[in-house]
Amino acid sequence: MSTISNHMPTAELQALDVAHHIHPFSTQEDLQKKGARVITSAKGVWLKDSEGEDVLDAMAGLWCVNIGYGREELAEAAFRQMKELPYYNTFFMTTHVPVIALAAKLAEMAPGDLNHVFFASSGSEANDTNIRLVRTYWQEKGKPEKKVIISRWNAYHGSSVASSSLGGMKGMHAQSGYIPDMHHIDQPNWWSEGGESTPEDFGLERAQQLEQAILEIGEDKVAAFIAEPVQGAGGVIIPPSTYWPEIQRICDKYEILLIADEVICGFGRTGNWFGSQTMGIKPDIMTIAKGLSSGYQPIGGSIVSDEVAAVIGATEFNHGYTYSGHPVACAVALENLRILEEEKIVDTLRDDTGPYLQEKFRSLAEHPMVGEAQIIGAMGSLALTPNKATRAPFKAETGTVGYMVRERCFANNLVMRHVGDRMIISPPLVITKAEIDILIERAWKSLDEGMANVKAAGLFE
Numbered sequence: 001m002s003t004i005s006n007h008m009p010t011a012e013l014q015a016l017d018v019a020h021h022i023h024p025f026s027t028q029e030d031l032q033k034k035g036a037r038v039i040t041s042a043k044g045v046w047l048k049d050s051e052g053e054d055v056l057d058a059m060a061g062l063w064c065v066n067i068g069y070g071r072e073e074l075a076e077a078a079f080r081q082m083k084e085l086p087y088y089n090t091f092f093m094t095t096h097v098p099v100i101a102l103a104a105k106l107a108e109m110a111p112g113d114l115n116h117v118f119f120a121s122s123g124s125e126a127n128d129t130n131i132r133l134v135r136t137y138w139q140e141k142g143k144p145e146k147k148v149i150i151s152r153w154n155a156y157h158g159s160s161v162a163s164s165s166l167g168g169m170k171g172m173h174a175q176s177g178y179i180p181d182m183h184h185i186d187q188p189n190w191w192s193e194g195g196e197s198t199p200e201d202f203g204l205e206r207a208q209q210l211e212q213a214i215l216e217i218g219e220d221k222v223a224a225f226i227a228e229p230v231q232g233a234g235g236v237i238i239p240p241s242t243y244w245p246e247i248q249r250i251c252d253k254y255e256i257l258l259i260a261d262e263v264i265c266g267f268g269r270t271g272n273w274f275g276s277q278t279m280g281i282k283p284d285i286m287t288i289a290k291g292l293s294s295g296y297q298p299i300g301g302s303i304v305s306d307e308v309a310a311v312i313g314a315t316e317f318n319h320g321y322t323y324s325g326h327p328v329a330c331a332v333a334l335e336n337l338r339i340l341e342e343e344k345i346v347d348t349l350r351d352d353t354g355p356y357l358q359e360k361f362r363s364l365a366e367h368p369m370v371g372e373a374q375i376i377g378a379m380g381s382l383a384l385t386p387n388k389a390t391r392a393p394f395k396a397e398t399g400t401v402g403y404m405v406r407e408r409c410f411a412n413n414l415v416m417r418h419v420g421d422r423m424i425i426s427p428p429l430v431i432t433k434a435e436i437d438i439l440i441e442r443a444w445k446s447l448d449e450g451m452a453n454v455k456a457a458g459l460f461e
Helices: 010-020 028-034 072-084 097-109 123-140 161-166 170-176 199-217 243-253 275-279 306-313 327-342 345-366 400-411 433-456
Strands: 039-043 046-049 054-057 114-120 148-152 182-185 222-227 257-261 285-288 300-305 370-376 379-384 417-419 422-425
Touching (some): 010 028, 054 433, 072 327, 097 114, 097 300, 097 327, 114 123, 114 306, 123 161, 123 222, 123 300, 123 306, 148 199, 161 170, 182 199, 199 222, 199 243, 243 257, 327 345, 345 370, 345 379, 345 433, 379 400, 400 417, 400 422, 400 433, 422 433
Parallel strands (some): 148 222, 222 257
Antiparallel strands (some): 114 300, 285 300, 370 379
């Protein structure tokens, strides 16, 4: 058996890594100069690196390890399933027990009449699926011209060419272009874009851009609107209270399917099982992934309403993936959901640790370089600024200061990401109050050190 011991010297591991491994969203030259941090094991909210350092992971990996690291039950579920049925597909009128059980469980958990699941291996794949789902739906309804999908700038819906076209990340569009019939409206980011308006007025204005777009493009051409209940990779942008009710009104008024991308918000992240419940919206399609298996296996899916399923089910849906409904991934997801339910992890977050985290996180707004501390459930962000009163940006390219603070977080053994000049967190839902205290202590220290570096660089003006 070919293995690489975790006890190889870090420098040797880094050299092998940069020689052969192409990292996502990274510059290989930077990795060659600095070397990647090598993670060797994890337990709960803690990572251990190859130098023996214990690191508090305030990002739950990539927003996904909701039940925390090191749950042996999920490894055992994978082992049992691998011994019994390691793989089979669900093409050609076949199925298997884990996919049947998981689909039924998700239908039970999902709100409203979202009772049918098309499985994928990731959120990117699931949002690719959604494009074909909505266009096939309208073709079968006799309205094939309804193809346009409206999204938002700075939204993230995946990294494939199709799913990144749904998203509004211009850097991704610049490298690959995007597929036709995608339209983007502005995001509900009051801090950066609200100007002199109140958050409530701003939320309405941004939501009403959807109606304006529908009227400009033509209701007969618009198929769907897609959005995350709370923008995640865009910087944890929690919309003003007026935003989602107006979006729902507009989707209801016109023949527009509402797709809620719950890849990050789903399975407890916002304090309810789904972000749609937190925001009071009723989607026709819900994208899921990440927390579905807490990242222990790659799995995602699209949960669709009775109406959409009935229309799609009347024709052959020419779509599918080799690993759609992979039996091992389904078995692990089922065990993950069992733990979330039986250990009342979402309830505990909503009623106990969540309010504590929110109180402590909002206290970071007292820091001289933090203008806003927004948090909902267990996802939050800090807006960095040299002037709280004016919400002014720094005199540097956006993201420069955020990166400087992120580097201090990593140096202080805290995984806290930056998106532009916002610092974001999304810890495992099982984080304890004592661990929250450590998170806040390390965040404050990193902000202090980051601010000192910003001032030394002449950027705090």
